[in-house]
Amino acid sequence: MDKSRQNKVIIIGAGPSGSIAGALLRQKGYPVTILERQRFPRFSIGESLLPQCMEFIKAAGMLDAVVNAGFQFKNGAAFAYGDHYTEFDFEDKFSAGIGTTFQVQRGRFDALLADEAARMGVDIHWQMEVKSVDFSGPQTHLTVADTEGQVYDYTADFVLDASGFGRILPRLLDLESPSGFPVRQALFGHIEDRITDPKFDRNKILITVHPEHKDVWFWLIPFSNGRSSIGVVAEQTFYTPGEDYGAKLQGLIAQAPGLRRILQDAVFDDKINTLVGYSANVKSLYGKGYALLGNAGEFLDPVFSSGVTIAMKSATLASAVLDRQFRGESVDWEHDYAQPLKRGVDTFRVFVDAWYEGRFQDVIFHPNQQPEVKAMICSILAGYAWDQNNPYVKNARSRLDTLTELCRAGG
Structure with a gap:
């Protein structure tokens, strides 16, 4: 490999946002190089996709490959808390667009x-x-090293950071900013689930609320091969430093009767991992010669599986703006990229806040759900958080506040 390489676009990271952005830019005829620190396949969380993702995958020309890969079909989300159970069928959503997706080993x-x-x-x-990185000149210069310590110089007209939790440009350019969320910690891993419960729907992610701590919740994501992803999320102070994560996760599952019953025959045959303080934000999503995609820019919380959707949305928006810029048009990265992306992120943020406050739980477990309202909520859970025709997107906070008051009043 030449030690000096010139490129039109360099993308840092080959995850979903990097691959989608690369494909979209290639469709427009631009040379694209992706620099990936790891070798795929590699483990990652974010395994329960949302239907909105399929629209982005389709636009990138990858839909057939994903549909034919044998991943677990997904048509909705189920929520459980004590004796309460509710589910959302994504095909019953308010917004137009694809209504099914997949649960995937990342x-x-x-x-x-x-x-x-x-x-x-x-x-x-x-x-x-x-x-x-050096953005001071007319082109960007990147210093890159391989696993043997060889150093290479890359030059690009533009850089898209799709490095995920690696957050390369935020670290190198001092763009990190507090997220505003408490520091939470997730324990998670893959298991041989051996689920025989006839009431369990493998076509849905199951979110279970801890019976005593409403801000502690579990995910159970079934795969197509008899295995599942299982995880628990709580504030970091909920755990004891140095404790056995595997034992802790299984102990917490035992405290949730419904989840304990579903996983009564499960085999915990893999390492239980942990991720701490994953919520992140940045001072800016773009700058001279670069833009941040997906988790490199902002990550909220895993509760509604929004991470991959936001990542793919950012790739779609940034690719379109960059195409216009390369064609000589006047672009405004704040108006054309950052603000549109943040509108959907802020919608998700409203619902994440309400989840941990217990308000959204009061809504979804309410016994008298109105079909029209449920369809609008369903659209957001399906990832269509940018649909301004949906009142719960356009006026998310005020609408959800009013709905919570009605549900708590017994309406």
């Missing part, structure tokens, strides 16, 4: 998207880590 899914991007002509350089 190692295989991300590798599939990257392979599709490469098939379309995206040049992916694996196990290449960006060490420094």
Whole structure:
């Protein structure tokens, strides 16, 4: 490999946002190089996709590959709390668009998207880590190292940071900003689930609220091979430093009767991982010669599985703005990229806040749900958080506040 390479666009990271952005830019004829620090497949969370993702995958020309990959079909989300149970069928949503999706092992899914991007002509350089960047000149200069310590110089007209939790440019450019959320910690892993409960629907993610702590919740994401992803989320202070994460997770599951029954025969045969303080924000989503995609810019919380959707939305928006910029049009990255992206992120944020406050739980477990309102809520849970025709998107906070008051008053 030449130690000095010139590129039109460099994307840092080959995850969903990087692969989608790369494919979309290749469709427009631009040379694209992706620099990926790891070698795929590799483990990642964010395994329960939302239907909105399928629209972005379709636009990138990858839909057939994903549909034919054998992933677990997903048509909705189910919520459980004590004796309460409710579910949302995404095809009953208010917004137009695809209403089903998949639950995926991210190692295989991300590798599939990257392979599709490469098939379309995206040049992916694996196990290449960006060490420094210089945006001071007319072109961006990146210093990159491989696993053997060899150093390479890359030059690009524009850089998209799709590095996820690696957050390369936020770290190198001092863009990190507090998220505003409490520091939460997730314990998670894959299990052989051995689920035989006839009432359990493998076509839905199951979110279970802890019976005593309403801000502690579990996810159960079934895969197509008899395995599942299981995890628990709580504030960091809920855990004891140094405790056995596997034992802690199983102990918490035992405290939730419904989840304990579903997983009574499960085999915990894999490592239980942890992620602490994952919520993140930045001072700006763009700058001279760069833009931040997905988790590199902002990550809220895993509760509504919004991370991959936001990542793909950011890739779609940024690719469109960059295409216009390359064609000589006048673009405004704040107006054309940051603000549109944040509108959907802020909608998700309203519902995440309400979830941990217990307000949204009072809404979804209310016994007398109105079909029209449920369809509007369903659209947001399906990822259509940018649909301004939906009153619960356009006026998310005021609408949800009013709905919560009505539900708590017995309406």
